[in-house]
Amino acid sequence: MAGSSLFALIDDIATLLDDVSVMTKVAAKKTAGVLGDDLALNAQQVTGVKADRELPVVWAVAKGSVVNKAILVPAALAISALETWLHGKGYNVPLVTPLMMLGGAFLCFEGVEKLAHKFLHGKDTDSEHHAELVKAVQDTNVDMVAFEKDKIRGAIRTDFILSAEIIVISLGTLTGRTFMEQVLTLVAISAIMTVGVYGLVGGIVKLDDAGLALTSDVRESGWARFKRAFGRGILYSAPYLMKFLSIAGTAAMFLVGGGILVHSIPALHHFIQPYAEGSVGWLWEGLFNAGVGVVAGAIIVAVVTAISRLRGKRHGA
Numbered sequence: 001m002a003g004s005s006l007f008a009l010i011d012d013i014a015t016l017l018d019d020v021s022v023m024t025k026v027a028a029k030k031t032a033g034v035l036g037d038d039l040a041l042n043a044q045q046v047t048g049v050k051a052d053r054e055l056p057v058v059w060a061v062a063k064g065s066v067v068n069k070a071i072l073v074p075a076a077l078a079i080s081a082l083e084t085w086l087h088g089k090g091y092n093v094p095l096v097t098p099l100m101m102l103g104g105a106f107l108c109f110e111g112v113e114k115l116a117h118k119f120l121h122g123k124d125t126d127s128e129h130h131a132e133l134v135k136a137v138q139d140t141n142v143d144m145v146a147f148e149k150d151k152i153r154g155a156i157r158t159d160f161i162l163s164a165e166i167i168v169i170s171l172g173t174l175t176g177r178t179f180m181e182q183v184l185t186l187v188a189i190s191a192i193m194t195v196g197v198y199g200l201v202g203g204i205v206k207l208d209d210a211g212l213a214l215t216s217d218v219r220e221s222g223w224a225r226f227k228r229a230f231g232r233g234i235l236y237s238a239p240y241l242m243k244f245l246s247i248a249g250t251a252a253m254f255l256v257g258g259g260i261l262v263h264s265i266p267a268l269h270h271f272i273q274p275y276a277e278g279s280v281g282w283l284w285e286g287l288f289n290a291g292v293g294v295v296a297g298a299i300i301v302a303v304v305t306a307i308s309r310l311r312g313k314r315h316g317a
Contacts, residue, residue, distance in 0.1 A: 055202055055205075055206070057152060057155075058198055058201055058202045058205065059198075059202075060152045061152055061155040061156055061159065061198065062194065062198035064152065064155070064156035064159060065156070065159045065163065065194050065197075065198065066194060068156065068159055068160045068163045069163055069167070069190040069194065072160075072163055072164055072167050073167060073183075073186045073187065073190055076167045076168065076171050076186060077179070077182060077183060077186065079095050079096065079099065079171075080095075080096060080171060080174070080179075080182060081179065082095060083095040083096055096168075096171055096172055096175065097172070097264055099168045099171075099172075100168055100169060100171075100172040100260050100264060101260060101261060101264045102168075103164070103165045103168040103169055103257075103260065104169075104256070104257040104258070104259070104260030104261045104264070104293075104296075105257065105261065105296055105297075105300060106161070106165065106257070107165060107253045107254075107256055107257030107260075107293070107297075108253065108254060108257040108258060108261070108293040108294070108296045108297030108300065109296075109297050109300040109301060109304070110253055110297075111250050111253035111254050111257065111293065111294070111297050112294065112297030112298050112300070112301045113297075113301055114246075114250050114253075115250065116301060163190075163193075166189065166190075166193055167186060167189075167190065169256070169260065170185065170186060170189045171186065172260075174186075204238075204241065204242070204245075207234055207238040207241070208234075208235060208238055210231070210234060211231040211232070211233075211234035211235035211238065212231065212235070213231070214227045214228065214230055214231025214234065215227075215228045215231035215232055215235070216231075251290070253293065254289070254290040254293030254294055254297070255286060255289055255290050255293065256293075257293045257296070257297070258288075258289035258290055258291065258292040258293025258294070258296065259289040259293075261292055261293070261296055262288065262289050262292050268292060272284070272285055272288045272289075275288070
């Protein structure tokens with residue numbers, strides 16, 4: 001009996017882990033858009049930090065990200081448990097779906113805001129901001145400890161918002177699952193996203209140093225020439241990689257955020273469902289999700305801008 005019970009327990013654990021693995025993959029696909037934007041945003045957060053302090057800053061932000069997720073995962077599980085308890089009492093009150101919609105709407109808002117910033121603020125504004133950062137790094141009178149701490153706090157705040165989006169979106173894929181499956185999946189997706197994002201961010205911010213190190217080999221051997229050429233290629237492509245991550249992250253915001261809204265609003269979901277079938281159905285569905293995301297984000301930006309202006313006028317009066 002003891003042996004058979006042990007094997008049954010092992011079989012149950014293996015089945016549970018297999019289910020968690022599948023759900024983690026689903027959640028990872030759902031949160032891919034947030035991940036792409038997370039990479040670009042966090043890499044930009046360490047811009048202006050001295051080269052020898054880049055990795056310590058990334059490490060500090062990564063530790064802050066772990067704390068964020070340690071707060072957000074239990075909160076998400078508590079909300080899910082409360083929703084299940086309410087349903088058991090006969091109160092069909094949705095809690096996870098509205099949170100998912102808020103997360104999706106925020107993604108759309110961020111996407112439109114980034115586009116608006118790009119078109120409303122010229123390159124001169126970005127150049128001035130970059131010049132200020134360079135000046136701060138070179139100025140010996142600037143307290144670099146305070147400068148770093150400010151950078152880290154800003155990055156951790158950004159991570160908190162993006163982590164909340166990741167966890168809420170992941171939680172939405174776990175509806176109807178057991179509590180243990182939800183715990184293991186959220187912990188797994190949090191660990192994967194944290195290690196993946198900050199591992200890649202650390203690599204991205206050190207690309208220029210790697211390129212410079214490769215170009216410093218002055219020997220005349222074929223291998224040294226290859227290293228120099230490869231290093232120059234890294235230095236040339238690094239800025240374009242950052243731009244690609246930013247563009248891909250913005251596009252993914254609309255695809256993921258719009259997709260959440262479409263799947264959460266029955267009228268929109270039923271409208272696109274017939275067109276989502278067939279060999280190119282995925283294309284029509286993606287375009288529709290992106291379109292909904294752009295429209296929703298534009299509406300939210302307009303509302304937020306109007307409220308900000310009204311508050312500004314009242315404050316001025």
